[in-house]
Amino acid sequence: MISYDTLALLAGKSGFSAWSPLDPGSIVCRKEVRDACAQNACGQYGKRWSCPPGCGSLEECARRIKGCTYGILVQTIGELEDEFDGEAMMETEALHKAHFLNMFSALRERNGHILALGAGCCTRCTVCSYPDAPCRFPEEVVSSMEAYGMLVLQVCRDNGLTYYYGSHKIAYTGCFLL
Numbered sequence: 001m002i003s004y005d006t007l008a009l010l011a012g013k014s015g016f017s018a019w020s021p022l023d024p025g026s027i028v029c030r031k032e033v034r035d036a037c038a039q040n041a042c043g044q045y046g047k048r049w050s051c052p053p054g055c056g057s058l059e060e061c062a063r064r065i066k067g068c069t070y071g072i073l074v075q076t077i078g079e080l081e082d083e084f085d086g087e088a089m090m091e092t093e094a095l096h097k098a099h100f101l102n103m104f105s106a107l108r109e110r111n112g113h114i115l116a117l118g119a120g121c122c123t124r125c126t127v128c129s130y131p132d133a134p135c136r137f138p139e140e141v142v143s144s145m146e147a148y149g150m151l152v153l154q155v156c157r158d159n160g161l162t163y164y165y166g167s168h169k170i171a172y173t174g175c176f177l178l
């Protein structure tokens with residue numbers, strides 16, 4: 001079993017700005033968040049195994065979370081010139097993705113089962129096999145926290161991690177559950 005101290009060490013080495021222990025029992029899978037996915041604002045609904053409905057029903061997602069006993073929340077925080085600084089937002093998002101993949105890869109080398117939930121859909125393959133063939137890399141899929149029905153603000157708040165750092169900063173959040 002990987003200790004939380006080791007998780008925290010890996011989070012720092014992977015490039016994240018902030019992290020905190022995550023209690024799986026604090027996570028609520030909300031229908032309203034899943035319903036918001038169905039509005040398809042990101043254009044990925046029904047396009048990838050990582051996203052609803054391909055990632056499973058809300059009940060299945062909740063069952064997977066329940067099968068985990070501990071975890072870590074991780075964040076990449078970027079500086080913005082102002083609240084409309086889209087370029088810095090995209091740069092921070094790309095950095096977060098890179099940090100997340102660093103840590104996911106390090107964790108997979110040490111542990112069999114990891115539930116990795118990031119910010120955004122799985123981009124492991126340029127073109128996802130959904131829905132015609134099974135996922136090509138089921139051990140490497142990254143769904144978003146929202147796809148699992150999580151309200152990220154609530155999960156951060158209930159686990160002692162700041163969610164909003166003011167109008168001149170942006171934070172991207174993800175988590176690993178073991």
Ligand code: SF4
Pocket residue numbers: 048049050122123124125126127128129130134135136137138140141142
């Ligand atoms: S690993 Fe590839 S096939 Fe599987 S969900 Fe991600 S993009 Fe789709």
